Amino acid sequence: MSKKIIKALKHSSWFQSLPDEVLKDLATKVISYELDKDEVLIRKNDKGDSVFYIYDGWVKIVAGDALGGEVVLNHLGPGEFVGELSLVDQKPRSASVVALSSIHALELKRDDFINILYENPEIALHIIANISSRMRFTSTYVEKAIQWSYRIASGDYDFATDEIQKTNIIDTSKPDDVRANRFLDAFFRMLEGIKSREDALKTQLVQLTIEIDQAKRDEEIDSVINSEIFQKIKAESTQLRGNRVKK
Amino acid sequence: MGKIVSIHSFRGGTGKSNTTANIASLVAMEGKRVGVVDTDIQSPGIHVLFGLNEESMGHTLNEFLRNECSIGDVALQIGENVGNEPGRKKLKDKYLWLIPSSINLREITDILKNSYDPNILNAGLQTLIKEKELDYLFIDTHPGLNEETLLSITISDILIIILRPDQQDFQGTAVTVDIARALDVPNMVLAVNKALSRYDPDQIREEIEKTYDVKVAGVMPLTEDLVENQSKDIFSLREPDHPWSKAVKEIAETIIEFD
Incomplete structure (x- = not known):
């Protein structure tokens, strides 16, 4: 599993330039998710203290309309990050994220992210x-x-x-x-x-x-x-x- | 040869002076040399739109008609006195002369009591066209049909009749159109003002053109924005994208297109 995660991280724009040992360390810190279609990855208004990396499958960003219906704001696919702004501003999630297909996603908590950032400041440039x-x-x-x-x-x-x-x-x-x-x-x-x-x-x-x-x-x-x-x-x-x- | 454009309406309250000031300003904005004469001696008003009051007015048409000064003395170059209103400011350095009527009550009653020779007015207008090398001379007339308005219709190259879309104006305009035809006016257009939003402007235009067999040069909507302007500025220059301004622009373009 760890190898698969390292491989996924190597493909991301943020982490691709990190040395292998750092990636290995990072791989132990991320939480891996495998969701089926229609499962919820992020709920609107939840505490925003992590970023998600989609490495397989597609998700939709959805908000509610005045009648309780669903408004799809965006689709995101492999290689994209979701919720990265909350790493900076720590505000609650502004929309929900729902799987459009079976997906693989990695979650990195803000504290771990900050530690990596201190040791590898070049990541900040990618972000x-x-x-x-x-x-x-x-x-x-x-x-x-x-x-x-x-x-x-x-x-x-x-x-x-x-x-x-x-x-x-x-x-x-x-x-x-x-x-x-x-x-x-x-x-x-x-x-x-x-x-x-x-x-x-x-x-x-x-x-x-x-x-x-x-x-x-x-x-x-x-x-x-x-x-x-x-x-x-x-x-x-x-x-x-x-x-x-x-x- | 400058063209005389008379603006007429059968009844008062059609927004004739306001429309005249705006059309004249838009034509001046096209680089034409334009004069505006307020021959509505009984109830002058167009000077307000050009930012004038009794003190700033100088000589008036009344003095010219009493043979106390020349018509050139009365003509005030608006392009050199634009003031600070955002619309009128755009007229800076344009060629636009205003020939105002006196707003002094004594002078008004005086001229109404003693009347004046329409031929003197006519001669004055010809002199003005020549002296200022005007491309267009707009005549803002008193509503209704009287000696002065019949005269201004007679000497016009273009007659604009302004009407509101209501039955009284429809009736009066029918008479005015026939009289203008009897006087062989070379060009005549209608302009509709204060059109209510519940009417379709295209349908108004179509219906009126069919009724009078005269081109409708523009349909100006009824708008509170114009009322808020309180006649203190040239609205079509102040708010060029407003539907009312666009309709006036259409009329100004029609006037320029006549040869």
Whole structure:
């Protein structure tokens, strides 16, 4: 079992550069999990004092919606870490993590992690790189979402077609692309919802009808046209306009 | 040759002055040389949108009509007096002249009592176009059909009739459209203001165009945001992305497109 764990750790971006003896030591400290589909790896609001490394299988990150239903925020697969932020901020788990298939995962407690970090500070760089890439991913899409929100607010929905086409070129073997896909999917589903509700509202709009009293109209026009003032202006109109053209 | 654009409405309260000030400002923003004349001598108001009050106004149209000064003396270059409101500030260095009417009650009653010769006004407008080399001269008229409005319609290259989508305005606009046709106005468009959100703007446009056989240049929604602006700024420059501003922009573009 230990060999399998060492091998798994060697494949991780965080620990791959560690010397064998450190990995061996680390392998004795991690807790190994083998879960079946639908089993829960992390529960929302639990104390956050460890990080999980998925080395086989896929998990989903889920939060609850207002009606008690499940909202899937993300999918994570082999080689990815879950809950790494709690190593830093020790806050309770912000979402639950549930196995999508049978999975193998390793848990490393914060205290053990800190000890390894003291002895092998270069690990910190890998972790920062990992967190940075997620931050970059997040800010890219936050910016996109702001931009799109303005366009939606102004009633411009045309951009969605272009953006959806772009999502078709997503490489599903890349975790960031998978995440992007989920984000785009959720965003455009919202857009569809807004559009269909708006269309429904449009059909409820009141039809404007114009009624003109023709007799009254004719009477009023006659009274203006037969007035002295109108006759005078009409007679002078060519001259009034003619003056302009000459100048 | 500068074009005269009259803005008319059959009844008061259509937002005529506000719309005129905004259209004129948007046309000036396109680099055109623009004049705005407030011929609504009985109830002047457009000066407020350009940040003027009785003290800052200088000479007025009333003085010109009494032959006390030249029309050029009355014309105030707004682009050189933009003030601090965020919308109006954008007009800095643009060519936009305002010819205000006096808001002094004595002067108003004086001109109403003694009336004035519309031909003097007409001559003044021609002089103004020539002197300031205007591309467009906008005339903000008093609502209804009287001698001055009939005159301004007659000398217009383009007539904009502003109406609200209600039955009284529909009736009055029908009369105005027919009178304008009888006076051979070369170009005429309608602009709808204060359209309620429960109506579909496209349907309003379609229905009105069908009824009058006149192009609807824009449908401006009824909006509290405009009321909050309290006429202290040029709203379409202050909030260019607002639906009301976009509708006014559409009208301004229509005006520029006429040859």
